[in-house]
Amino acid sequence: MVPAVKAASQEISFAEAQHALAIDAARASFAAFVLYAGRDDEGRPVSWRPVDERVWGFVERAMAEGADVGVMVPNGFGKSTQLNWRLAWEIGRNPNLLSALVTDSDENSALRVTAVREVMKTAEYRQVFPGVRIQRGKEKASAFSVARSGHSPFDTLTGYGVLTGTGARCALLALDDPVTFKNSVQEPANRERVYQSIRTTWFSRGQRAREGRQQVLWIQTAYHGQDATARIREDARSGFRFLIVRAE
Numbered sequence: 001m002v003p004a005v006k007a008a009s010q011e012i013s014f015a016e017a018q019h020a021l022a023i024d025a026a027r028a029s030f031a032a033f034v035l036y037a038g039r040d041d042e043g044r045p046v047s048w049r050p051v052d053e054r055v056w057g058f059v060e061r062a063m064a065e066g067a068d069v070g071v072m073v074p075n076g077f078g079k080s081t082q083l084n085w086r087l088a089w090e091i092g093r094n095p096n097l098l099s100a101l102v103t104d105s106d107e108n109s110a111l112r113v114t115a116v117r118e119v120m121k122t123a124e125y126r127q128v129f130p131g132v133r134i135q136r137g138k139e140k141a142s143a144f145s146v147a148r149s150g151h152s153p154f155d156t157l158t159g160y161g162v163l164t165g166t167g168a169r170c171a172l173l174a175l176d177d178p179v180t181f182k183n184s185v186q187e188p189a190n191r192e193r194v195y196q197s198i199r200t201t202w203f204s205r206g207q208r209a210r211e212g213r214q215q216v217l218w219i220q221t222a223y224h225g226q227d228a229t230a231r232i233r234e235d236a237r238s239g240f241r242f243l244i245v246r247a248e
Contacts, residue, residue, distance in 0.1 A: 026128045030056055033089050034082070037124035051245060052082070058243045059217065068216040068240045070233065074247035079219045083176050084112060086217075088119040090172060091156060092129030095148045100168035101159045102202060104180045109159025110142040112176060116157060117144050162194055167201045175202070175218040184227035195228035216240075 012020075025032035031048055038046040055071055062069035073079050091097055101116075103109045119125055120134060135145045143155040158168055162178035178198065183190040203216070218240075220229045233242045 023128055027093070030060070030086060030089050033128060034085055037119070037122065037128060038085055039122070039124075055243060055245060056082075056086075058241075062241045063215060063217070066215070068218070068238070070216075070218040070220065070229070070240050070242040072220055072222050072229065072233075072242060072244040074245065075221050077245070079221075080112065080176055081115075083174060083217075083219050084115045084119055087116045087157060087172075087174060088125060091116075091120070091146060092125070092132050095132050095146050095156070096150070097156070097172060098152070098154050098170040099157045099172040099174060100165075100170040101157060102162050102165060102173070102175045102178050103159070104162055104178055104183060106142065106159070106161040106164050109161055113142050113144065113157055113159040120146075162202070163190070163197055165201065167204060171214060173202060173214055173216045175216065175220070177220055179220060179223055179227045179229050181223050184224040191224065191227055195231055198228050198232070 022032070022036050026036040027033070031053060034046060034052075035048050038048075040046050055073070059069050059071065071079070087099060087101065090099065101109055101112050103112060117134060117139070120129075120132065126132075133147050135147055138145050138155075140155075142159040143157065145156045148156070154169060158170075160166075160168065162175075163183075175198070179194055183194050185191075218229070222229065222244075224230065232238045232240060
């Protein structure tokens with residue numbers, strides 16, 4: 001006779017069920033992730049505005065179709081903070097992802113990389129992506145790696161200055177205001193240098209990812225009608241899709 005086996009049961013509270021659903025949603029949706037894990041400089045939960053939904057909905061549709069995507073937003077929008085969260089979310093969903101972050105300078109890129117790393121160290125992030133851990137002993141001022149399958153000599157996320165970097169082998173290239181008022185308006189010679197660097201160093205076919213075409217996400221404020229962003233946005237052959245959010 002086979003002995004009877006009593007089925008085990010587990011009861012959870014309504015609050016626990018809600019919490020589990022919120023975590024599942026945060027893994028699947030960037031908006032849900034920001035609402036669950038996003039914090040401002042004071043550690044308070046952030047809000048998700050209708051304009052944020054519009055911007056990141058545009059980004060996700062374009063990226064899903066394999067397009068390079070640019071978003072032009074005014075100063076004070078919160079674009080750098082949101083890009084930090086986006087990079088942390090992308091890494092959480094795919095720890096094997098190799099990403100590069102390009103700003104106007106090495107110093108600012110290092111600050112952005114540090115900010116992404118800090119997001120990934122929060123309790124909320126670890127609840128959403130419990131298996132993602134930054135490798136200790138391999139952290140640098142402008143780069144870090146997470147534990148991943150296989151062996152790769154490349155860091156998970158590395159920051160570069162637009163004029164000082166030499167390119168990067170990555171699957172996701174994120175540009176966060178590589179064009180500034182200084183290098184586009186005050187320094188006309190650097191305006192051309194920035195354009196050429198973005199075109200030949202950062203968008204070079206020689207820097208494409210091994211696993212396929214590199215995808216580009218560019219978050220930028222408009223400064224000059226002939227700066228790198230304007231010229232690439234107006235170039236029908238660039239393959240970019242741009243969304244322009246105007247200040248009121």
